[in-house]
Amino acid sequence: MAEMLRESPYPMVSIAEATATIMAQARPLASEEIEAFSALGRVLAGDITSPEDIPDVPKSAMDGYALRAADGLTPRRVVGELTAGGAAAVMLAPGEATRIMTGAPLPPGADAMIPVELTTERDGMLYIQRELQPGDYVHVVGQDVRRGQTVLTAGTTIGAAEIGILATLGITRIPVYRQPRVAILATGDEVVEPGSPRPAGAVRDSNRYALMAAVREAGGIPISLGIARDDRDVQRQAILHGLDQADVLITSGGVSMGTRDLIKPLLAELGTVHFGRIAFKPGKPTTFATIGGKLVFGLPGYPVSSLVSFEVFVRPALRALQGDASPFRPQIEVTLAEPVRPSPDRPEYQRIIVRYQEGRFTAVTTGSQSSSRLLSLRGANGLLLVPAGDTVYPAGSTLPALLTGPLIV
């Protein structure tokens, strides 16, 4: 029997040190040009400037009449009708007005318009109730966007409004950062496929599927490497196969101190292990390495440790690889709605439900915080950072928390 390790050879790093080490390696991937209207969720790799003024000609801001302000309150002869899409051939003479619809170009000769609600039209004559200034109700050239103006900046995540802005300007292709391809390898002789028969005592591989979903949610492209049994050569082969196709490799399990925990020595052999332990619960054995410039995360096998370590350490890296200017989840201060017991030896991220009520955030935990209890992540929209210690935080205390999902009110 191989000797059983009493203590990990890896020094314990703090959460902040671990984060800084990872982020220093997570530089944006190359950019690529894609169709702008399929870019939802992608991150811009360059600034976008407007090639033109919007609007490009003076336009009517409402439905009504185009006219000359200098004509004062004198009734005008109505000489036609201009629609947004119609030709604007008419030249407006003094004493004339023309019907004009929202968005229609102002005809030559006109310098203002009046909304239909402020007018009467009778027998081809227009009567208006108040004097106008030139420019009234006119949507002037460049009012919305000026030619040459920077409308979107690199690092912006593309949403519906950004797609609208690009379409308005006729910009149909944009540079975005490449999405990270993230290979995920489950390990362990006890691990079986969720759809296969399960021998007594064996566990189904939930981590790989949960991590694939989390990678997708973070904007990455997950690649499943299946389950590798606890054999050095099998795992080595699977890691190399994953690195061939991916920018990031995540392993699940095999990072504790058990005799079958083979991941850390393999990563050390293939590349550089930057840290192999974090003063952090749940997920102390979380390991970070680089192999040929690619990022490798060795996550613990317990389901909760796996997803919480992903959220805290892997997700910001995946956002940074995509060039996101704001890769971190927002951190807020929450008021505890119930007492919270810290872990004596390590800072702990407890899974919580954050509500916004009566002007403040309140937090309740999601029940037992055991690392194996995946149900503790059900419904959680936050992670409460509880410093290590022996003293219970009473209800009403405030602590920092990461907001990981939509706020509940």
Place this chain on the structure above:
Amino acid sequence: MAEMLRESPYPMVSIAEATATIMAQARPLASEEIEAFSALGRVLAGDITSPEDIPDVPKSAMDGYALRAADGLTPRRVVGELTAGGAAAVMLAPGEATRIMTGAPLPPGADAMIPVELTTERDGMLYIQRELQPGDYVHVVGQDVRRGQTVLTAGTTIGAAEIGILATLGITRIPVYRQPRVAILATGDEVVEPGSPRPAGAVRDSNRYALMAAVREAGGIPISLGIARDDRDVQRQAILHGLDQADVLITSGGVSMGTRDLIKPLLAELGTVHFGRIAFKPGKPTTFATIGGKLVFGLPGYPVSSLVSFEVFVRPALRALQGDASPFRPQIEVTLAEPVRPSPDRPEYQRIIVRYQEGRFTAVTTGSQSSSRLLSLRGANGLLLVPAGDTVYPAGSTLPALLTGPLIV
């Protein structure tokens, strides 16, 4: 020339009335069974109960030794090694211990385990430093999930944790509500495709592409119906074509009072118009109809009105059609970082950037709130609800806001 309407024949409804009217029609669509691991973002259509206990046998919670608590502090003879995936054939006799790895089933005869850090092993004998109780460091049957327990409830949106829970239980197919198919029709003679040459004065169709992205973000499946020119028969045909393939139809433009605004009469002819005006800025002419049980939204043509009306009125309906138990965006109270001028006649949703700083939400608007200025949506993560009135709200006032994007800190 047709007469120019002075006043809309449609009564003005409040935001609350409009919302209630829409939500009364937005009942969940049928459910379908899909592969659980591809269900990210979908909404569960039934409760999920566990078919088994997790764990199914007592297991070691850490790396260490399995033993009998009753042996007290007496040194034990080490008789073997159990891994999580190995066979547990050994029967532990009094005075014996076996090495055991995290997650390995406890062998028969053992009733507790001790973590390796609290032990010494020398010459085949195990020395422990403190007495144990039966059950210590043992992960007992059903500790994480009990057989028959409801683990997920109908109306839950599936995230990474939910996928992990399903995989753990071996549940590979789940019932979810169908995603709404949402057909989107742009209208207007002045509207051209973003990739086509643009005659002077014409505008590119930004709304359809922005709305398609917004539909996708809301969990729907967008269907583009292209651009219909301002012709009654063309638009009628396009609406019918859209209703043939979709659960929801959104039209863009053609709902003002201009002579080319054809949508409202068409919807009234084909179905029931529930309302045709909302006391709301930007987006007063927003129209809601049902045709043969399908939902139809007539959104204004101004880009900002289009997206804000979508956010406030259409998005909750799309979430409700998917069975989401929480279809609305969270509403919070924000402190104004700058004065805000209300609209005199209508409540207004102003586009804001919400930051969480020093324990409270602060809001700044995104500049000019003109309905045509799509840039006012750039970077916005909230909509400030400003009641109608003549009095400026000074900096430091608080007003309600919808949180429409991630919090900025």
